[in-house]
Amino acid sequence: MRDIQQLKEIARQLRIDIVTMVYNAQSGHPGGSLSAIDILTVLYFGGFLRYDPTNPWWEDRDRFILSKGHASPALYSVLAKVGYIPHEELNTYRKTKGYASDGYSRLQGHPAWQGNRHGTPGAEASTGSLGQGLSIAIGQALSGKLANKNYRVYVMLGDGEVQEGMVWEAAMFAGHHKLDNLCAIVDNNNLQIDGDIRQIVNIHPLPDKYRAFGWHVIEIDGHDYNQIINAFEEATNTKGKPTMIIAHTVKGKGVSFMENNFKWHGVAPNKEQYEKAILELSAGGV
Amino acid sequence: MMAVDIKSLPKKALRDTYGEVLVELGKIDPDMVVLDADLSESTRTHKFHEAFPDRFFNVGIAEQNLIGIAAGLAYTGRTVYASSFAIFLSGRPWEIIRQQIAYNKLNVKLVASHGGVSVGQDGASHQMNEDISLMRALPNMNVIVPADSVEMEKVLKKIHWIKEPFYVRMSREKFPIILPADYEFELGKGYVLKEGNDVSVIACGVMVSMALQAAYELEEEGIDVEVINMSSIKPIDRELIVKTAQKTKAVVTSEEHSIIGGLGSAVAEVLSEECPTILVRHGVEDRFGISGPAWEVMEELGLSVEGLKKKIKQALDKKSKC
Numbered sequence: 001m002r003d004i005q006q007l008k009e010i011a012r013q014l015r016i017d018i019v020t021m022v023y024n025a026q027s028g029h030p031g032g033s034l035s036a037i038d039i040l041t042v043l044y045f046g047g048f049l050r051y052d053p054t055n056p057w058w059e060d061r062d063r064f065i066l067s068k069g070h071a072s073p074a075l076y077s078v079l080a081k082v083g084y085i086p087h088e089e090l091n092t093y094r095k096t097k098g099y100a101s102d103g104y105s106r107l108q109g110h111p112a113w114q115g116n117r118h119g120t121p122g123a124e125a126s127t128g129s130l131g132q133g134l135s136i137a138i139g140q141a142l143s144g145k146l147a148n149k150n151y152r153v154y155v156m157l158g159d160g161e162v163q164e165g166m167v168w169e170a171a172m173f174a175g176h177h178k179l180d181n182l183c184a185i186v187d188n189n190n191l192q193i194d195g196d197i198r199q200i201v202n203i204h205p206l207p208d209k210y211r212a213f214g215w216h217v218i219e220i221d222g223h224d225y226n227q228i229i230n231a232f233e234e235a236t237n238t239k240g241k242p243t244m245i246i247a248h249t250v251k252g253k254g255v256s257f258m259e260n261n262f263k264w265h266g267v268a269p270n271k272e273q274y275e276k277a278i279l280e281l282s283a284g285g286v
Numbered sequence: 287m288m289a290v291d292i293k294s295l296p297k298k299a300l301r302d303t304y305g306e307v308l309v310e311l312g313k314i315d316p317d318m319v320v321l322d323a324d325l326s327e328s329t330r331t332h333k334f335h336e337a338f339p340d341r342f343f344n345v346g347i348a349e350q351n352l353i354g355i356a357a358g359l360a361y362t363g364r365t366v367y368a369s370s371f372a373i374f375l376s377g378r379p380w381e382i383i384r385q386q387i388a389y390n391k392l393n394v395k396l397v398a399s400h401g402g403v404s405v406g407q408d409g410a411s412h413q414m415n416e417d418i419s420l421m422r423a424l425p426n427m428n429v430i431v432p433a434d435s436v437e438m439e440k441v442l443k444k445i446h447w448i449k450e451p452f453y454v455r456m457s458r459e460k461f462p463i464i465l466p467a468d469y470e471f472e473l474g475k476g477y478v479l480k481e482g483n484d485v486s487v488i489a490c491g492v493m494v495s496m497a498l499q500a501a502y503e504l505e506e507e508g509i510d511v512e513v514i515n516m517s518s519i520k521p522i523d524r525e526l527i528v529k530t531a532q533k534t535k536a537v538v539t540s541e542e543h544s545i546i547g548g549l550g551s552a553v554a555e556v557l558s559e560e561c562p563t564i565l566v567r568h569g570v571e572d573r574f575g576i577s578g579p580a581w582e583v584m585e586e587l588g589l590s591v592e593g594l595k596k597k598i599k600q601a602l603d604k605k606s607k608c
Contacts, residue, residue, distance in 0.1 A: 113361065113390045116389065125386075129385045131350075132382055132385060134354070135382075136355075136361065138351075138354070138355050138358055139356065139361065140359070142343065142355065142358070146340065146341065165350070166350040166351060166354065169345075170351050170354065172346070172348070173351055
């Protein structure tokens with residue numbers, strides 16, 4: 001059985017790390033990191049993703065790709081928490097100097113693959129340019145099937161990202177090839193840089209679109225731990241189709257003044273805002 | 287090697303060789319996979335599909351997804367070939383090639399067919415004259431333009447085992463076979479096909495055979511042309527470029543590609559840094575192509591033996607005034 005209170009406590013600590021990283025760098029994307037972190041917490045700490053931080057190249061590991069690469073603080077905080085990288089390395093996020101073999105940072109503004117000279121151990125792809133992660137996940141899923149391996153590939157997209165045409169090329173392919181070792185998640189926080197997705201170019205109804213492309217679709221509240229856990233279980237048990245989890249989330253979740261405000265897509269808090277955020281998160285969140 | 291009359295030589299399309307060699311490689315490398323985007327009969331990857339149906343993926347008409355999937359497969363340690371026409375392989379998904387293949391130095395071989403204007407009747411929309419330029423600008427990317435089917439085979443058998451990104455560019459038409467069977471391709475090395483003292487022609491692709499023919503015909507006029515096959519455009523053989531320039535003091539580059547950004551630019555960069563020399567770039571001028579039978583279009587755009595001879599004479603003229 002999974003201890004939901006324990007998972008929530010981990011997510012609370014990760015939220016502090018996320019806000020601290022962006023504050024320290026005075027740069028980065030807090031809003032979409034905070035909306036994604038509950039899902040990542042369940043994936044990495046809830047027993048779904050199989051991985052070994054002491055062996056990042058373990059061939060049979062499950063893969064997670066953060067296609068919405070701007071939420072890198074969320075990924076980096078998780079990779080530190082599970083032990084792929086030391087916690088103090090989070091201070092090198094978006095900094096010039098860091099822990100790479102050439103002295104530069106391994107926590108680039110957007111994730112770099114662990115095989116990249118400036119990549120992060122545990123990062124399964126270079127992302128940041130939106131729309132590419134789903135295709136990469138398909139390549140990894142195909143490779144696993146070809147090698148008769150039973151690893152699974154997870155990929156998280158932003159809802160704004162779904163506007164990219166490449167995402168639909170990939171959706172069509174994954175449905176056609178019935179890639180049931182593939183699970184995608186859309187972090188559906190309704191906001192993109194310029195504002196409300198539904199006003200800019202509406203992507204909905206998203207569940208119908210993915211169903212039409214041959215996917216098994218699950219819709220959940222992306223901050224409800226029971227729903228997240230059930231969705232990953234359902235995805236794991238779904239055969240003959242890739243699974244799409246559409247997770248309704250709140251951008252900036254956990255920091256009152258960041259919540260549902262697209263202005264916090266890619267802005268760092270000042271000292272006063274940072275202290276207020278930490279105070280809220282230390283008290284257990286809003 | 288002496289200059290030869292290329293009209294007498296046997297011909298073969300590089301893509302035919304590509305299809306054959308893919309199957310050979312597939313037999314010895316079980317980790318290899320091949321992808322195409324609905325042009326597998328034209329690119330000849332269908333040969334691999336027939337031989338190894340499980341390791342071939344046709345992504346349909348979706349070149350961005352083609353590159354993304356290629357990257358995903360390469361991330362898991364596979365050697366990946368991805369093919370389409372040059373315009374669709376290098377142009378449409380360029381940014382994904384940059385973010386995935388180049389940035390992560392992935393083991394993906396992008397093998398493009400139908401490069402240049404010899405695509406012919408499909409017209410300007412399908413005639414890719416900017417791919418060498420686009421690919422050459424990417425860090426970590428190697429760029430190869432083989433001169434004939436002999437070289438195509440040697441290139442593939444060499445680069446297959448180099449776990450880096452490559453862009454290999456072929457054209458649609460059959461090329462005269464000009465290289466000896468024992469020719470060995472070396473990455474970053476040019477190959478002197480004919481020594482000469484008056485002017486150097488540094489060429490790639492089909493223009494290498496035309497350069498040999500031009501040299502053969504100019505011999506009659508008492509002009510001694512050095513002909514170099516510069517199939518490895520990135521990395522490029524700086525040493526050989528400088529050496530030939532110091533010898534002949536006049537260089538002509540020749541390529542079935544825009545004179546902007548391709549072989550001509552690569553050679554110009556080396557010469558201006560190392561050994562400023564008279565340089566004439568022969569290729570597609572800053573323009574789009576036209577429809578018509580392949581060799582007629584080539585002729586119209588000046589990509590012919592006659593066109594090259596004119597450029598050689600221009601270079602000699604500039605040299606005499608310099």
